[in-house]
Amino acid sequence: MNPYLPYPARIDDIVVETEDGSLKTFRLVLEKDRDREAWTHVPGQFAMLSIAGKGEIPIGIASSPTEKGHLLFTVNRAGVVTTALHKMDVGDPIGVRGPLGNGFPIDSELKGKNIVIIAGGFAFTTLRATLIYMLENRADYGNITVVYGARTPGMLLYKEELDAWQRRDDLDVHITVDREAPGWTGLVGFVPTIAGQVKPSPENAAALICGPPIMIKFTMPPLEEVGWTDDQVYLSLENRMKCGLGVCGHCNVGPVYVCKDGPVFTRAQVQKLPIEF
Amino acid sequence: MLDNKDFSAWLSRLSDSHDIYGPKKTRKGMLEWARLEGGQLPDPEPGVPKSSIKTFYFPQPETLFEFSARPKKEDAFRLHEPSRHQNPRLLIGVRPCDARSVVLNSMPYQEDPYFQENRRNTFLLGYACSQGCSTCFCTWTGGSPVGQDGLDILAFLLEDGLVLEPVTERGEELLEKAGSARDLTRAQEQKVDEIRQKAPASLPEEMEPAPRLREKELMALYDAPFWQELSDSCINCGTCTFLCPTCYCFDIQDETLRGRGRRIRYWDSCMFPLFTLHASGHNPRGEKIKRVRNRFMHKLKYFPDRFGPLSCVGCGRCVRDCPVNIDIRQVMKELLAI
Incomplete structure (x- = not known):
């Protein structure tokens, strides 16, 4: 298993969310049956969207694991990769690497609350x-x-x-x-x-x-x-990321990696960190 | 014990199946890694080569994936791993500090298939240091000038040849092919013992900062005024991070040319403002003091918190080549003194 290799996917639908067009929701479908069946995530996790030739960006997963068969990503047009993504059409090839990070504790601390x-x-x-x-x-x-x-x-x-x-x-x-x-x-x-x-x-x-x-x-x-x-x-939390695996060194906030130890932290945890996010 | 002639003959035989590298003096007198062919021996200069051995494990750049950038091709923009046909590599004359850096970097790179494949494919024949240099301090960081960490074979250089000690099983297998080894004379045995004892003592006073730094609540020193003074002189050139064997941060970029594309990773540096810049323009480590502090805190606090040892092997390259004379030994002393 190469953790840097994205799952091949296609853009299945695009919704322009906001009046200024700066936010679009992309519905992605993983191309291989076995990837689609194996995919599971926790709300609050993110994935790397990969556009070969442009690069990768970390984006929060907007769909719930209970919505089977596809993944939703709502993306703000801001940099090189997001701008390229905003220009893409339904049917275009894309890659998804993840899920990454911890997500909200939906099955532990949040349960019953x-x-x-x-x-x-x-x-x-x-x-x-x-x-x-x-x-x-x-x-x-x-x-x-x-x-x-x-x-x-x-x-x-x-x-x-x-x-x-x-x-x-x-x-x-x-x-x-x-x-x-x-x-x-x-x-x-x-x-x-x-x-x-x-x-x-x-x-x-x-x-x-x-x-x-x-x-x-x-x-x-x-x-x-x-x-x-x-x-x-x-x-x-959000920070610039490259690997999403706690290796490349970009996203650390003091001793923690946002990509691996986060992105979800309690405010009590965040208050102990240096303000590097 | 191999005399230099037999050592050279052994390397010559090995070079049929292995790519061999070792430190050689350049025309300008600088010690640098070079390909050794036909039984060539490395130059037995004291100290470490200009650049560290991380380039053999973490090449600059490394191709992660290749893809076709011709939209009409069926597999256009689909990433696939490059085929890698590489001879095993043998690095000769590796200093124990550099060898130890491979062990340390392997910790964050545990799951990294590229690094681990390079590690499997690279054999290290180390040269024990018979004495320290003015810039090195391996004993401060948990290493030793005669240490074995990361090596397959450790060699002690004597006037008339080398004493080779296998460290790993694969090092032993390699040594079996050396043949014609001679038993040590009593004088030679004494010489090896002498190096073992005297080399560590030739380094600057043993202050053992590693355990002391571990005991100290370093996060409480995050706002200490000393960081400002330290970073004032830094010009954020990144030399320290590029020469450092245990600086392993990288960037990933895609590049395309004439219908062919590749995703590469290459060395990046936390000294650069772009390292942390968000697409929004916000920069969490936009100020120099934050970047300088992050580099030292990563080596002395964040990495040890996660993995145990300091992320420093005391090779002294950053001390030797920093254009404004920032000295990590001084930083350790100051942190311990506050």
């Missing part, structure tokens, strides 16, 4: 995977609360699913945008403000927070005010 998912912008991807997984295994978790925000209504990901989730009675969903917008009748305000209004109880609960560092920074005080502690809060 009330779950609070807080996400900002396009950091929602692996939390979508987590949420879908939890809804498929609904009895394993307590109350599930979701606070998700984007700059504008047009920048929200997975809009059809958001609508469907809001209609469910076993799920408490709060979708917000930063500013008033024409046609928007939902919540208005930054994610930390809304999280403060929702005031989720820390009792037997865990929070999974993904978003820009500034959002995470301002989300903590309102949570701490109602009694949340750092070991109940799970974050997912």
Whole structure:
């Protein structure tokens, strides 16, 4: 087994997620039956997407392991490889190397807990995977609360699913945008403000927070005010990566490798690390 | 015991089936790795060659995969492993510090098929150091000038030949083909014993920083003012990382030319700002002090936390060639003194 060799895959579908076109969701299908059957992952894990001639990039897996037969990756156009990916079409060849990293502890620490998912912008991807997984295994978790925000209504990901989730009675969903917008009748305000209004109880609960560092920074005080502690809060770190195996040296934050020891850490763990992420 | 003539004859026979390399003096007087042919012997200069032996395990660059970049071909842009037909390699005159670096690098590269294949394919015949150089400090890092770690055969150089000691089974097999070995005379035995005893003592005072650094809570020193002073003079040239036998970070890039492509990996350096730059423009180690600190902390704290030993063999190349005289021995002393 060569851990650097990606599974051959094809682009099966492409959805433009946001109004500015900067985010697309790629549905990938592994080409070989045996790869498809052997594939298994944990929500919160990531994979290397490989475009021969351009390179590889680490992207969080946006689909839940309960969604069989394909993998979803929501990708922001930012660098060389993501720009090349955004120009690709349905049917084009691609490679997938993974799954990599640890993922959220869905079968251990999170089991039986009330779950609070807080996400900002396009950091929602692996939390979508987590949420879908939890809804498929609904009895394993307590109350599930979701606070998700984007700059504008047009920048929200997975809009059809958001609508469907809001209609469910076993799920408490709060979708917000930063500013008033024409046609928007939902919540208005930054994610930390809304999280403060929702005031989720820390009792037997865990929070999974993904978003820009500034959002995470301002989300903590309102949570701490109602009694949340750092070991109940799970974050997912990002860093430049090349191998994804804890060898190449790029992604270390002090003593830990984001790719191998993470990307999911509790906030208590992160607070002990130097600020190199 | 082999005299130089028999040693050369043995190498000459081996060179039919092995690619043999050893340190040779260049025309400019620099000691560097060179291909040895027809029974050529390495130059028995003291000290380590300019570059480390990592190039034999971790080539610059290494082709990970090849692919066709012609879109109409059926297997276009599908990666496949390159075919590798290589003679076994024998490195002669390897210093114990360099040999030990292979053992250390093997720890993070445990699952790496390329590194491990190169390791299987490369035989090391080491030369014990009879005395230390002004820049080397292997004994500080857990090594020894007469150490065997990583070697297949250890040789002691005497005036009239070499005393060869097998270290591994495959080293022993190789030695069996040497033939015509002579028994040691009493004087020769004494000489070998003398090297064994005197060589370690010729190195700078034994301060055993490894266990002491392990005991120290180094993360508490992350914000110590000394890092600023240390990094002020650094010019981030990366010389230390490229010459260091235990610096093993790499980058992976794809390149295509005339319809053929390959994915390669090559040496990268945590001294460079690009090493950690995100596509967003954010850079977690954008400042020099963070990069300098990361390099030393990796060698003295992060690597030992994970694997045990320091990620340093005390070869002294970084000390010898740093353009601004940054000295890792000084860094260890300062960390222990705070």
